[in-house]
Amino acid sequence: MxxxxxxxxxxxxxxxxxxxxxxxxxxxxxxxxxxxxxxxxxxxxxxxxxxxxxxxxxxxxxxxxxxxxxxxxxxxxxxxxxxxxxxxxxxxxxxxxxxxxxxxxxxxxxxxxxxxxxDQESLEMALVENIQRQDLDPIEIALSYQRLIDEIKLTQEQMSERVGKKRSTIANYLRLLKLDPIIQTGMRDGFVSMGHGRALINIEDASDQLDIYQKIISNSLSVRETENLVRKYKETSNVEIPSKEEETTPKFIKKGIKELGEYFSADVDVKLAKNGKGKLIIPFNSENDFARLKKLMKREK
The missing domain is CATH 3.90.1530.30 (Conserved hypothetical protein from pyrococcus furiosus pfu- 392566-001, ParB domain)
Incomplete structure (x- = not known):
């Protein structure tokens, strides 16, 4: 005492x-x-x-x-x-x-x-101090890193030395700033985690990001479920995000898929939106296979 x-x-x-x-x-x-x-x-x-x-x-x-x-x-x-x-x-x-x-x-x-x-030293001190010690949300941390780049002119390597974090960790935070502002706000408010955000970054189109974000919120998807959803989206390049509920495929589409599959000798798929519009997906395995499909399409003109 x-x-x-x-x-x-x-x-x-x-x-x-x-x-x-x-x-x-x-x-x-x-x-x-x-x-x-x-x-x-x-x-x-x-x-x-x-x-x-x-x-x-x-x-x-x-x-x-x-x-x-x-x-x-x-x-x-x-x-x-x-x-x-x-x-x-x-x-x-x-x-x-x-x-x-x-x-x-x-x-x-x-x-x-x-x-x-x-002032510049004060800014750097404040940002580094907060990144290391304060309970900032992921977006606030990302913004702090970005300010160190923009205003202090630090490289990611220099930031790594200042804050004691790996460059890959810093890069992951900075990538969060590419998310749609609505998703960034959701992350700041705790509706989704940084893990969800890192999965959503892999979707380039902002509207598709928001579609998946709504699925996460409405279905309370975990990070792993979100990663699987994003992976499936990227594999099919599907505009309509699949939900947990099974949708009924119209008979004309089922019949058409079978006929097209036989004609193109490929696993043809169709994705149908709620408004009746859809997307026809014809996969190919190589440049030669792609040329084969083009030739078949031209034959129908």
């Missing part, structure tokens, strides 16, 4: 130092900067502004209240990180959930690590 008291007293002492206009620390080269940078300082909450570079956009109110309750009982266990803007003014780099929860509790001060950086 004595160590904790000493640590808190040290933080309050440094806080007083930072409020002395005659000793305003503006850079790491200034007097007493070594006493502040890298140390825990008790800062006035009112002197801290939210970081505009914060990648997190959704804050669950229930979990925020739970964190506030924990802070009320135990205090802020993990200090936030801020960067110094000007005299007695700071900007949040990471720890916004702790910052918000502390304000809910009504704390006047909060323990913080102070960094003296420029």
């Amino acid at each position: 004595a160590k904790a008291t000493k640590k808190q007293a040290l933080g309050r002492g440094l806080s007083a130092l930072l409020k002395d206009p005659d000793n305003d620390i503006k850079s790491a080269a200034d007097k007493n900067a070594d006493k502040v940078v890298g140390n825990i300082v008790e800062l006035d909450i009112k002197s801290i502004e939210v970081n505009p570079f914060q990648p997190r956009t959704n804050f669950n109110e229930e979990t925020l209240r739970e964190l506030a309750s924990s802070i009320r009982e135990l205090g802020v266990i993990q200090p936030i990180t801020v960067r110094k803007l000007e005299f007695n003014k700071y900007q949040l780099v990471s720890g916004e959930r702790r910052f918000r929860a502390s304000k809910l509790v009504g704390l006047d001060t909060i323990p913080a690590y102070i960094r003296i950086t420029n």
Whole structure:
């Protein structure tokens, strides 16, 4: 307990130092900067502004209240990180959930690590910190990676070194941004998982993505069931996504499939949509086989 008291007293002492206009620390080269940078300082909450570079956009109110309750009982266990803007003014780099929860509790001060950086360094610090430590949803993580590429100009290899993740993992997150926005929203809201999203990426057409997405939601499909559905779709290049319910094939189609199969010497298939429109599928096994089918079709003209 004595160590904790000493640590808190040290933080309050440094806080007083930072409020002395005659000793305003503006850079790491200034007097007493070594006493502040890298140390825990008790800062006035009112002197801290939210970081505009914060990648997190959704804050669950229930979990925020739970964190506030924990802070009320135990205090802020993990200090936030801020960067110094000007005299007695700071900007949040990471720890916004702790910052918000502390304000809910009504704390006047909060323990913080102070960094003296420029905007680009602050952005990189915020993004990397959040990717590593915060409970971001897959789309928020993907957006953070994309911002590191667009705004910090990092390559995937450099990001791999910064965040300690494999390049393949980073690439998988970035691919999620190719999904239709509706699916991205569904992933952020927890209706589908990253596994579902990774399966849906293999469908290039946005409307077909949404068709399968609706099947996932309405039938509560697992990731494996979704992967099988996507695999079947790609194998047949079928516009109409098959459902779990068996559909009745009209007699004229059944008869036609048999006749066409005999004529083309192939396993002809027909996919019928609810509006009566359909798609005729004639598979081929090679270039020569494809030429054979073309010749048969021309013969009918």
